[in-house]
Amino acid sequence: MEQTHESRAFGTENHSHTVGYGTYIMVWLGLVALTAITVTVAGMHLGSLTLLAALTIACIKTSLVAYYFMHVKFDNMVIKVFIAVCLLIFLTFWILTFSDLSFR
Amino acid sequence: MNPVVEVVDNSFIFIVAISVLLLVGITIAMIYFVFRYSEKNNPKPDQSITGNTTLEVVWTVIPLLLVMAMFFYGYIGFRDIRNIPPDAMVVKVTGRMWVWSFEYENKKKSDTLLYLPVGRNVKFELSSADVVHSFYVPAFRVKEDCVPNRTNYMWFHTSQEGTYDVFCAEYCGMNHSYMLGKVIVITEKEFLEWVRVPDTLKTDTLKTTTTSVVAPMTGEVKADTSKTAGDKKDTIKTNTKDTLLRRENK
Amino acid sequence: MTDTLAAHEGSYLEYEGRHKGILGWVLSTDHKRIGLLYLSAIMVFFFVAMTLGVMMRLEMLTPGETIMKPQTYNSIFTLHGVIMVFLFIIPAIPAVFGNFIMPIQIGAKDVAFPRLNLFSWYLYMTGATLAIISLFTGGGAADTGWTFYVPYSIRSAQNVSFTTLAAFVLGFSTIVTGLNFIVTIHRMRAPGMTWFRMPLFAWGLYATSWIQVLATPVIGITLFLIILERLLGVGVFDPALGGDPILYQHMFWIYSHPAVYIMILPAMGVVSEILPTFARKDIFGYKQIAISSLGIALIGYLVWGHHMFVSGMSDTARIVFSLLTFLVAIPTGVKIFNWVATLYKGSIKFSAPLYYVLAFIFIFSIGGLTGLVLGALATDIHVTDTYFVVAHFHYVMFGGMGIMFFATMHFWFPKMFGKMYNEKIAVIACTIIIVGFNILYFPMFIMGYMGMPRRYYDYLPHLQGWHILSTVGSWILVAGIVFMFGNLLYALLKGPKAARNPWGGTTLEWRVSSPPTVENFDEIPVVTGGPYVHDKPTYIMQPSKELVHENGDKLKGETLKAH
């Protein structure tokens, strides 16, 4: 039962870590800043780069939210693997669908 | 013989042959074990057997090779099915509930009956006026969907004179099973004569439709068929009108 | 296999908790009672859908009109497909036997979220009710085929919205079950039950649950969009507004291909339970079978495009999907070969459940192997959307999962109801089913190759011989199935009492009484070995007494004391 060992390694079962208010506020500031950046970048008429930039920034924001606000940072391996599997499957949906759309 | 037909049938035989071998092997082994190691013949099971790595590798790798061969055969045939010879004549095919319409390069139109010259490669440009249909000519082993707002293509070679069935293979509503047609392969000369005459033949064609050539189903049903062919038009109308109405209301 | 454990509590069938009578069932959060709730609902729909199937065969007996009009036929095959897929085959084994048996097998007293479990049954009933309502309201039963292809499903004047809504709700029901099982399997295995000591049925369900959780939402949203298009005219799929019907097909099959593995993986799990039980030896290649379930689930996500080889998808995608499709055969083959090898040097006790399993291996192999004909590009272009496909999927769905559903019922019947059926009759019924089944569906392969398209109300006269043969097969099949259910029903009412472990099974469910008590175990057992070890016990049923005694100093008694 590996998750048992893992949860042990990460501390007690029924208590997650306490994060200081400061960390959260810093993360929030980062998120707001990224929002400002994405709006600015979108206004700069970079052509096809606009989409790339917007998506990259959205991904960074999502990781911040997941990692700190959603406490993935403190979650045990099982949940991290779950998330990876979910994203991987989602990615294959895209890749395979576009193997059709982009070649026809 | 028609090259595409040959390659499709051959890959079918190839896959089925391997499959039958595997199936027979598995079934015989299974039945043999059940009798040979029955309670009566083998009262004491051998508990030491729990697996065998060599065997696992064998029955992973050999099937892998077999299925890759199957894929490859299918792919070869597919290449032939999709690669249109440059000299192909073009016919536009439009599916609509529930008739096939054909348009030749000189804009001549025909419903239900598709006249083609013998010994030619024919490319079909498929599209649909309403819902998805599928243009299927079993004798030539090809089909491809007719999708609204899109043009798909397929081709075949008319190797022999004769009359061949056309089906609609994608479900398209009430009379899906009556959305039939015929490929009529005639000599080059006959064809040229036929295709040259513009629309005078149209009424003629329609007459043929309801009489002998298509005769979709058995004689007895024929009366019925023409009746459904009658409502058929109405249903199309109501159907499309319905959608339009819905749109307008919103 | 000594029956030392006495049942202290009453059986779950008789238990009266907060509510009595029927309320004690429909408000119960006991996983076993919920299993039976599912069983009763599913059986009703199974019979309805089977009757529809037989009606279709009757219609096909002669060309032209035999017993119904085209519009009726179209609604009937749609209903038959929808009910069979969404109301029978997807929930059947997980929701009935998964619910009932799996928690016991892993040594748990219930699933992780018992109330959610009950909720999933209510979702199922809601979906089922919606499906029934769809028959009698609006334009009548949907006539789109179970695939709901656009734009026909947007335009059809029939009551498609309700039917899709039903499928949407049923989707959520399976999601909830899947979610529940994943958490149950991760968190509630008995002490000592490592992943590789888990019974293979639980492995099958685990893989299935992941498909349920990760694939079902996609069809949920897709069907939801159809409803929006029909009701509000939101243009997302309608080609008249620029929509792309092929994109719809992608979305549909992204779910519906993985869904076929939702259907078969639990059934394969049961095969892996029944074979070692009746061969009386450990299963051959336990780890390979366990992992191959995950393999099938994973590859199952990558192959949906093989349903669209003639849809106008790009040639590149067709080739990619064809290649990937063939990979599924490998883990499936691994399972088949290991199963057959399990029989080698066993001491085989021939009985009804085993007979059904042998039938499964034979029939499913035919279905799976013909799947390869469909997976190959050249041949699929010819046989897609013909009776060849109809034959393929009845061989894998009915001959695979359906037959295993019957096997499962025979295997766990004594456990679930504490009654025993007549095995001879069960074997005779199975023989009739096998014969009828093959006469019914094998001609469809031939017709398909001859070019008989599917979803056809009518056909050309030269095919009539095959159609008659097929219809006659359906009658034989009816006889077999009626015989089989009659036998079970009789046993339920009048059968002799079943022993705790009538087959000599080695997994935990055979260690508890038949039928099990409300909480399954007096004490959570401790697991000391693999699930199919026959020559020594691998479970300690009352660790508080036995463990301290056996390995005295190594184990601290107090940590294991339960209750």
Place this chain on the structure above:
Amino acid sequence: MIEHTEALEHTATAEHSHAAAHVHRDDEGSKMGMWLFLFTELLLFGGMFLLYGGYRFAYADGFKVAAADMNTFIGAINTILLLTSSLSVALSIAALQQNQKKLCLSLLWFTLLCGLAFLVNKYFEWSHEIHNGIYPGGPALENMSNGEILYFGLYYVMTGLHGLHVVVGMIFIGFVMVFIARDKITSINFQKLENAGLYWHLVDVIWIFLFPLFYLLH
């Protein structure tokens, strides 16, 4: 194949399971269930995003034209609102962990307020479009190109579905607040709050993608 018992392993696992069985509470399991549920939500929207991707790929120009109609400012405000509400949920958990029940509750009230403000903004945005005749079957939309029709179809469905999730999230948080007020959720038993938070963050994450995809196409 199967190693036979190591007694040590037993004790370890036995201890664990029994703890879980006796407390009748398994926070880790509850969290796992919540994450699995989030995956289904993610893939539900994932399907929509896939559609969006497909259509944007096919109708890049139409999408750009249509997006010019969107008010980036309101979109950005809404983004900030949701980000801030995510912050306050995260903070509320920290507050509860430190036994500051009052602070926790006020932070959750603040979250609800942000959610409400978001919905009000959305309401105005939608009514603006609808007023201009841009809605399925609407007079203005009828005359637009296919790309624009698809853009607005997706816009309404996706933001509508997202809005629905905001409402559900608010209800979820509302229930949790009642539990906190009644001390059913406490500093040592706060998994329900954590789960509500996870849900709320997911709603936020989806908006993080919706915003650039619908507002920022220049």
